[in-house]
Amino acid sequence: MSAFSTLIVRVAASLLPPESRARYREQWLADLRDAPELGIGTGEIAVGSMAFAMAHGRALPNLGSARGWTVTARARLAVGLSLSVAVLAISQVSTLSAGGLTGNTAYDFITFTASMLLLAFGIVAPLLALILAFATAGIARRIRLAVALLVIASTAAIFSGAHGIQFWWMSVLGPFTPGSLIYPLAIVLVAVACRVAWRELRPAEQAPSRRMRRELLLASVAGGLLVATAAIFGFLHASALWDARTPLVFELPFTESNRAFFEDWMTLKVQFESQVTTVLGLWIVVGVVSAVTVALFGLSRWATIRRVMALSFGALSLVLLSYGSILVFLNLGSSDVAATQPVELLMLVARWTLVALIVLVVGGERNTINARRQLQSARP
Secondary structure, three states: OOHHHHHHHHHHHHOOOHHHHHHHHHHHHHHHHHHHHHOOOHHHHHHHHHHHHHHOOOOOOOOOOOOOOOHHHHHHHHHHHHHHHHHHHHOOOOOOOOOOOOOOOHHHHHHHHHHHHHHHHHHHHHHHHHHHHHOOOOOOHHHHHHHHHHHHHHHHHHHHHHHOHHHHHHHHHOOOOHHHHHHHHHHHHHHHHHHHHHHHHOEOOOOOOHHHHHHHHHHHHHHHHHHHHHHHHHHHHHHHHHHOOOOOOOOOOOOOOOHHHHHHHHHHHHHHHHHHHHHHHHHHHHHHHHHHHHHHHHHOOOOOHHHHHHHHHHHHHHHHHHHHHHHHHHHOOOOOOOOOHHHHHHHHHHHHHHHHHHHHHHHHOOOEHHHHHHHHHHOO
């Protein structure tokens, strides 16, 4: 009798309901004992027992009935997981890239490990969100629709960005291509999903005291100044790198045979450089508007210290990610403009910060309108 087959059979029996374990264990062990006489391999019996145990009919657990984890909490977590992956996929420069070990330094090891974990999260989180949304009894249809839209958006963005964000910029600046529609479509899907989920998971309005209102405003203004500082510094640094670039030299000899190629190349280069000022201008405008939004959030009726801090660091993370995108864009026109190791590490930290904030704030929000309505309806 094979020891390995015996172990498999005992493990398979342990997976059965308590009232059936002893009977099937005894039967399968007897089959293993008599298998050589009957000309049957013990491995076949072991595999068959495990298949029977895995497929043995038993009622599926109600995922919404776990003690201490309500349907509303599972809905929030499903939305938070799917939203975090969608935002990362849309804002990717190398967001879901596994990176590579190019040396033996601690920096290479840290970035490679963090990127691999981020890649694993980008694969597991959407699947877990779908399971939570569709396998939990009582989940609202709006939540299921929002999760489905967010998973579609993240999948589309990841597929479109498989060849790098530079091709996305080239498709936008160059001739029209179908691929240039994927990112805007993903953004629209995320916006629709957030609107749908907001109706179900909208946080309850707050009525803080005058002292608390001042503290909220001070915290939001501080967060806005932090976001504005990062945006302005990034704009100035990127502009300085672009202005200090080395002139690009056309190395081929100028002859009649390559005149057409040279003229096309110069036309594309002029068109690209004409877009740099526009892109940088739009970026700093969006950064300043984000900073003002954060600064004024303290006056909102939904403001709490927790939400103000989350919005501040979330906006800061998006500014850092967009700064890396700007450097990748500028690098298309000059090899002198490239993200250094500290910048790459900072962007990796920003990605993880964004994931943590979305999952914790969206997935961990406790005070919601629906929850309050449920409590009110439960009162005599």
